[in-house]
Amino acid sequence: MLSEKKDENDFHEIHISDAVNISKKSFVMMAGPCAAESRDQVMRTAEELVKLGIKVFRAGCFKPRTDPYAFQGSGEEGLKWLAEVRDQFGMKIISEVSNFTNFKIVEQYTDIIQIGAKSMYDHSLLIGSGKSAKPILIKRGFSATIDEYLRMTEYILVNGNGNVILCERGIRTFETASRFTLDLCGTAVMQDRVNLPLILDPSHAVGISRFVPKLALACAAFDCEGLIIEVHCNPSEALCDKNQALTLQQYKSLYAKVKEIAEINGRTVV
Amino acid sequence: MLSEKKDENDFHEIHISDAVNISKKSFVMMAGPCAAESRDQVMRTAEELVKLGIKVFRAGCFKPRTDPYAFQGSGEEGLKWLAEVRDQFGMKIISEVSNFTNFKIVEQYTDIIQIGAKSMYDHSLLIGSGKSAKPILIKRGFSATIDEYLRMTEYILVNGNGNVILCERGIRTFETASRFTLDLCGTAVMQDRVNLPLILDPSHAVGISRFVPKLALACAAFDCEGLIIEVHCNPSEALCDKNQALTLQQYKSLYAKVKEIAEINGRTVV
């Protein structure tokens, strides 16, 4: 496999901007709401996050929901709000492509293209991503083995795009007390095999906001390249995943602790 | 949900042809190779199956493989071989669409469109299927709960296509002695909730050909609307899933027993 680690120190750094270089020395804090719901919600959340020092803003515009009667995302209009965040606050944008029909439009507005857990097996998306010039963050499917995950990721690499960021967001197990089960054990084995950066997503893993900070600290100490966390200016009114978003205040106090822990691992938060 | 069972006897029959009506009185035996590999392989297998009385022929032309270096399917050429099977032997054709980019072409050549387990969460595919006039067989994702599976299926129904056939093909569990774990328990609960027909797929569930007949008999006795089984004229040379395909001889002796068991449940094999 192209992503196979050649030796202990083999690691594929990914340059996102002058301020954000994903490396063994940095710890990237990606944050933002689950979904871009309105221009106001997007701008208000981004404004607060940029004050904290956040440099990569996340928000979904095409939402592949399980329930056909639920909110399906703001589409291209939402992507335009995200472009405004970039222009106004200088943040880089990551947003999810839900299938190949919206790949081009998402690619146009974002700096990092996200492939969600449910799309991890979508070959058209993977092959399309392989031909893109933008970095791809691909989430592990919640029932994909490490081995399957890496083989699907290989579709991107083999099609020409080496800038792939891995992301563990929890697997499905018999335990239903939490939404999913964050698989740090399997992830440790994976990091040992490949040279690609790893971002952890505690928000989707546990799915209940008051437990996200504990897990986020564990993830920071686990020594990966960063976290992607859902933060909302007003979680109780979120149209999507309202139970798992942190308030800006919760995120702020988490951020301070993550910084300290990242430093113990020799990393600087960006 | 639109598929909710109104009462004990509520059931949505699906008419495939004069010979094949999916109902509480029939038991449909769908069979054929995993992949359409060559015109010769397709025609030879179909010729033998039609002699047995098989009326629905299966073969995949777009193969969403986990390994990017493996055979990816014969594409439209393969679909043309399947059309030839229909013309020459009068069989109905079921084939898999792997994502929305090949939906129209698969729709054109088939009588039943199959959505594979890995595509169960693909909204573009589900919405597209909802607008099609052809029956859709949608497989349960191997880590989808019954609840998620039915909610995703609802995307097809709500978009206008009521001819949906459910298919259990095994879920992923901790047990790796077999490829997957056929979930008859969850499926029994599902049948109790919805009025849609159910086809079981023992081939993908166990993944090892010599165990397929035992499981197929169990499925027949379980009382569903039929089976979809992989049969190959020469399994040892199959380009895809060679370990799970039955030989024509194995299938023939299985078929005779399935007939007897279906009758105990008041069903006629078609």
Added chain:
Amino acid sequence: MLSEKKDENDFHEIHISDAVNISKKSFVMMAGPCAAESRDQVMRTAEELVKLGIKVFRAGCFKPRTDPYAFQGSGEEGLKWLAEVRDQFGMKIISEVSNFTNFKIVEQYTDIIQIGAKSMYDHSLLIGSGKSAKPILIKRGFSATIDEYLRMTEYILVNGNGNVILCERGIRTFETASRFTLDLCGTAVMQDRVNLPLILDPSHAVGISRFVPKLALACAAFDCEGLIIEVHCNPSEALCDKNQALTLQQYKSLYAKVKEIAEINGRTVV
């Protein structure tokens, strides 16, 4: 391993009584309530089952419940009622030992000693069972791999008791629509490896009585050596597992169909 199958036809028959020989030609129907609750309940249920032709009666007297505030079983008193069933109706008795402290007393009153799924890893019990002269039915732990199950079973064989009956009763998976997931796929692989008889337990697997008959028929067609099913003279008043017990009437109509299916597999119901 001592239980390893030497060749295709290697099978360890177990003689329970003149009427009940567990072999490739017989299909044993074990039945009775989850728990022996009262002398009246035991005798009434047994009386009806013996009329049907049932020869092995099951009922638990030591109940290892998850909830410390729930009914814990009738203990030795219950075992005496079971002995009365044997004397009065000529049935053979199977009952569960929950840990080594009650092994001797259970051994004294039963014809087959049952080791429950939660005790599968209890070495004192396994070693004790290995030294007993009575046949042992050991259930697979609900999270034991086939490999682990067989290695734990080996503790009985290696200690001198070759009369071991395997029993699959469902494994724990992510699906919670049913109580457990009956693992026929893994079980098929297991039957291929060892020469020991296999009994299936659809009652504990699905855990909801109205789905037990469907699963029981599937198990019969799957071709094992028999079924163990919970039947209660009045399920709605059962002190234990009330949701999964069949009424005598339900069991009766199931029994007739099982007979037909067993015959298709060349077996006679005993």
Added chain:
Amino acid sequence: MLSEKKDENDFHEIHISDAVNISKKSFVMMAGPCAAESRDQVMRTAEELVKLGIKVFRAGCFKPRTDPYAFQGSGEEGLKWLAEVRDQFGMKIISEVSNFTNFKIVEQYTDIIQIGAKSMYDHSLLIGSGKSAKPILIKRGFSATIDEYLRMTEYILVNGNGNVILCERGIRTFETASRFTLDLCGTAVMQDRVNLPLILDPSHAVGISRFVPKLALACAAFDCEGLIIEVHCNPSEALCDKNQALTLQQYKSLYAKVKEIAEINGRTVV
């Protein structure tokens, strides 16, 4: 349930010794080999650990192995070596009871009695533990839901022993790249429900020594009451779980980092 948390600050402290009080302010590092193999191995490992400041020494003497042909533990002789560790080095001793037949002997020699994951459902053991005056560390069964685990633990509390320490050591999932999957998500929910202390066991969870430090750091940041880690003076010659034990050198450098992380969470390592 007796362990239910009454309010945010409700927590049951457990006093092990003057130096070791399990509380919200302390972080207990339990360490030692999987099994007590010889007097020399036990004393050498303990001598090095005591130099580091370790105050609770772990080693198993009754080993409930899956394989009947593997090393089954040193029994009472091993417990005497552990007593020598206590006398000579002033450490407190934790050791596993495998079933009720060895409960009294383990109780006699230890300061904390450990109930292993495979014995979590053993009622005789739980009830016996409830009547003991010694603290009990009970591991979560690898397929027990949080709910089941707490209900089984209740058997100890209801029988009179309130000094129960919970321990997560990984659950069984579909992922086999690591031995088990450490379930921090479920554990976070559990900590929210009960007032009992929690120790995490990264060694058994991941099962591969070079990944233990990463996971141990994650556990420290997750904010629990301590860790139990396997350390061996010579892992390559260990008779049990040789792949997961840390060398003394590895443990030493881990220990320094754990100290720093525990302090960020306001805890002092003991």
